[in-house]
Amino acid sequence: MEVEIICKGDPLVIIGNIPASCGLSREKNEHEAGLQLLKHGMDYLNLPLYFIKTNCYGKPFFDNVEGPYFSISHSANFVACAISSKEIGCDIERIKRVPGNLEKELYKIQHLLDEKTTSSFEDKIKLWTVYEAMAKCIGKGIPIEQNDIDSYDWNIMIWRTCKDYITCIVTKRD
Amino acid sequence: MDTEKKLALLEETLELEEGDLKADMVLADIDEYNSMAKLALIVLMSDEFGKKLTSEQIKAFVTVQDILDYME
Numbered sequence A: 001m002e003v004e005i006i007c008k009g010d011p012l013v014i015i016g017n018i019p020a021s022c023g024l025s026r027e028k029n030e031h032e033a034g035l036q037l038l039k040h041g042m043d044y045l046n047l048p049l050y051f052i053k054t055n056c057y058g059k060p061f062f063d064n065v066e067g068p069y070f071s072i073s074h075s076a077n078f079v080a081c082a083i084s085s086k087e088i089g090c091d092i093e094r095i096k097r098v099p100g101n102l103e104k105e106l107y108k109i110q111h112l113l114d115e116k117t118t119s120s121f122e123d124k125i126k127l128w129t130v131y132e133a134m135a136k137c138i139g140k141g142i143p144i145e146q147n148d149i150d151s152y153d154w155n156i157m158i159w160r161t162c163k164d165y166i167t168c169i170v171t172k173r174d
Numbered sequence B: 001m002d003t004e005k006k007l008a009l010l011e012e013t014l015e016l017e018e019g020d021l022k023a024d025m026v027l028a029d030i031d032e033y034n035s036m037a038k039l040a041l042i043v044l045m046s047d048e049f050g051k052k053l054t055s056e057q058i059k060a061f062v063t064v065q066d067i068l069d070y071m072e
Helices: A026-044 A100-110 A121-138 A146-150 B003-013 B035-049 B055-060 B064-070
Strands: A003-007 A012-017 A052-054 A060-062 A069-075 A078-084 A088-094 A154-161 A165-172
Touching: A003 A026, A003 A154, A012 A026, A012 A154, A012 A165, A026 A069, A026 A078, A060 A069, A069 A121, A069 A165, A078 A088, A078 A165, A088 A121, A100 A121, A100 A146, A100 B035, A121 A154, A121 A165, A121 B035, B003 B035, B003 B064, B035 B055
Parallel strands: A069 A088
Antiparallel strands: A003 A012, A012 A078, A052 A060, A069 A078, A088 A165, A154 A165
């Protein structure tokens, strides 16, 4: 796996390519690539790979430790992983058309972005990645409740990565 | 609504080409069936069928047919 660190420190954000499946199903292959990238990140931070559990909504977390926190995301050929001392959500998405019926749902978070979202595919995907990363950070799945969005002050970071992908991480501000 | 119409609606929602979906397809094998598609599905069920689809119900869908069956 080829790995690139796009943000050093807290959070650590790394991206890797998903290797050929070698007989594994798509889901299993993505899962394995995510774990491999998480291990790479934990090695980089000189931390062990703690035992992983999932909450009732499917959000993975390290068991029996108060942090670090992590989030993993896949899209097409790439996987992204973010590790932080705070609860974190990460999303990577290839730039493409966003389904039209999501407009109203994504509008819930529009006010959190500094720039107004245009109708371009890239801007719509940026909005989507913020939504998805926020859903992962909250840890209750989708759709996000407006109440959960409004309950926190959010720190949002967005990068254009791997040519035509958008990567976003969100954390709750102190 | 007949199966053809449901499939067309599903294809439109998931940003797929006409004829891309077949009822017996396994969802895990469809590249486009990702979290964005799942949220679009939740919105579709609410807007078009007045149904509140939960994450647990989505997890239980295995094939396209399972979604079609829910579109009543």
